[in-house]
Amino acid sequence: MNKKIFIANWKSHKTASQSVEFISLLSPFLEKIDLLQKEIIICPPFTALPACALYIAEHNLPIKLGAQNVSRFPEGAYTGEIAASQIKEFAQYVLIGHSERRKYQLEAQNDFADKIQQARSHGLGVIFCMQNEDDYLSDDIDYVTYEPPSAISTFGVGKAENAVHVAEILARLRKRTAAPLLYGGSVKEDNIQSYFSAENLSGFLIGSASLEADSFARLLSSC
Numbered sequence: 616m617n618k619k620i621f622i623a624n625w626k627s628h629k630t631a632s633q634s635v636e637f638i639s640l641l642s643p644f645l646e647k648i649d650l651l652q653k654e655i656i657i658c659p660p661f662t663a664l665p666a667c668a669l670y671i672a673e674h675n676l677p678i679k680l681g682a683q684n685v686s687r688f689p690e691g692a693y694t695g696e697i698a699a700s701q702i703k704e705f706a707q708y709v710l711i712g713h714s715e716r717r718k719y720q721l722e723a724q725n726d727f728a729d730k731i732q733q734a735r736s737h738g739l740g741v742i743f744c745m746q747n748e749d750d751y752l753s754d755d756i757d758y759v760t761y762e763p764p765s766a767i768s769t770f771g772v773g774k775a776e777n778a779v780h781v782a783e784i785l786a787r788l789r790k791r792t793a794a795p796l797l798y799g800g801s802v803k804e805d806n807i808q809s810y811f812s813a814e815n816l817s818g819f820l821i822g823s824a825s826l827e828a829d830s831f832a833r834l835l836s837s838c
């Protein structure tokens with residue numbers, strides 16, 4: 616079995632203490648799963664990254680952290696921005712290109728190119744989110760997620776993409792990149808199994824179903 620990657624995207628949910636509580640509730644489940652076959656990346660809000668990083672280090676947990684955004688600028692006079700060098704203190708990865716950044720912050724490919732360059736220059740891994748195949752931007756990324764907006768649980772109908780269609784898209788993406796390919800959009804306990812038949816699928820980007828420790832743990836145990 617190929618190693619499966621599970622990325623939890625908490626969006627603007629949870630305070631720092633709620634985030635640490637989640638990780639403490641998840642940790643007993645981690646003893647029961649085969650961690651040689653799984654990689655777990657949690658993307659809490661920025662305000663929770665330091666507390667989560669400390670808790671994970673103190674308890675030596677097999678969880679990596681990702682930020683949900685990164686400034687397109689280096690450290691400097693950019694009020695409200697958080698630079699890659701500042702994220703690097705607490706996290707190993709950053710999400711770039713998420714549909715909600717495209718929709719609500721009007722971010723576009725040129726912003727993402729700058730962000731990838733900032734993340735890379737500070738040694739952060741990049742999880743690049745694509746809404747469709749036209750969003751493909753760079754070979755210099757660690758994980759590519761295919762996440763059609765219509766499938767995101769909090770966007771419109773929020774209907775998970777058909778697994779056969781996901782497999783077709785991933786097969787085409789595989790011709791363009793060697794990076795592990797993930798699917799995101801309304802991944803839940805009742806549909807996660809359907810995606811495992813996709814030959815090129817390496818894992819999932821999970822929003823709503825990652826907010827409760829027991830629901831996320833059940834997804835981790837599903838393969």
Ligand code: PGA
Nearest residue numbers: 767768800801821822823
């Ligand atoms: P969802 O969110 O799992 O709630 O659809 C996924 C995402 O937006 O990353």
